Amino acid sequence: MQQTSNETRPTTTTSPGRHRTRSRLLRSGLAALLAAGGLVAAQSPSAGAADNPYERGPAPTVSSIEASRGHYSVSEARVSSLSVSDFGGGTIYYPTSTSDGTFGAVAISPGYTGTQSSISWLGPRLASQGFVVFTIDTLTTLDQPASRGRQLLAALDYLTERSSVRGRIDGDRLGVMGHSMGGGGSLEAAKSRPALQAAIPLTGWNLDKSWPELRTPTLVVGADGDTIAPVSSHSEPFYESLPGSLDKAYLELNGASHFTPNTSDTTIAKYSVSWLKRFIDNDVRYEQFLCPLPRPSLTIEEYRGNCPHTS
Structure with missing residues (x-):
């Protein structure tokens, strides 16, 4: 409900x-x-x-992480752009029940010319797995990645310090995601705030191709048919530039385009949930879905990464 x-x-x-x-x-x-x-x-x-007080929800299965909804019922709260100044407002999706304690949180940015509606499907889908999720609007739809990175961090600060659900959030367990320039923004945010526990750029776009400074476990998602942010000039160099010691992965979607993250997608959700659970919640029950590395399939063109994970 x-x-x-x-x-x-x-x-x-x-x-x-x-x-x-x-x-x-x-x-x-x-x-x-x-x-x-x-x-x-x-x-x-x-x-x-x-051993891990941050585990949330029942033991995962392939079915549970591929499902359109997880264990938790979800509520939402709107944040007006008039009530904030460092980002454009948005929608907070959160587990309704408080019986399991606090949750990790994730802020998600749309891409160039996009609004939160373009990534809104991720809100309830991730929240129902046990996260507080904030899909945001940006100050303008034309904001570049560096600005979107700052806005993602401002949204996380708002979530943990001022929002009506701040008592439901563990402020030490935070992550960022984004599509296109928002994906580039998620890299910017992780660079600025190394304490972040996870970053997931979705068909990310950024003029900066090198990210050796990142200390945040990062899942780079690209699309084989992307002509706007081709993997050869964006997602692949992003991934390859990340430190070898970092927990990292590269997922290239098969038969996908730049805009695939804008609609409900089981493969994106499956690996995003697993990555966020593994690194924001330190929930090793989800390691099975990330290691050994997933093989190419009807939906996966390629998957690279370091296994086993160390964090």
Whole structure:
């Protein structure tokens, strides 16, 4: 159910007895080895939760990360452009329930000449997986990547400091995404704020092709049919310039265009959810979808990356 509020406010033959005795000894020995190695505790659900207090939602499956909606019901709040000055307002999508505690947050920018409506499908889709998501409008539709990067950071600051949902957000677990120039902006934001936990440029555009300064785990998404920000001159050099020590990946969509991120797309959502969960929530349950590296398919032209991830 969706609610809306206004933001402005493993044969041998032995005797049965010997077999039972041997079995008991084996079980006892195995139990001791497991306990000594700490594996018993690691297999306990409660121990897993204690190891990572940021896990949110049930154990993931391929079906759950490909679904149009996740575990959480979502509410939304509008932010008027009149109530902010460093970005153009937008819509906050967030899990309705507060029973699981706080959530990580993601700000998403549209591309050149675009408005938040062009990336709005990502709002409820990501929020229902356990994030607070802010799809923003920019100050003008013509804003360049550097400006969009600053606006993404301003939107995150607003979310964590002033918004009506600030109490639902863990301010140390933040990420950025964006389409086209907004994708270029997400790289700019990660460069300016290394503390960000994840960045995902979607068919990103930026005149700056080199990003060796980035310290934020980054998933670069390109499209094989992009003629506006061709992967050969944008997404590929972006990815290749990232530090070798960084957790990073390059996903090139098959049969896709520059504008594929503007409509609901299962492949984009699947890997965005997995990346955000893995790095914003440090949820290693999602590592299975990122490592080993996904293979080419009907929707994936190419996937590169470093595995296993270290963060």
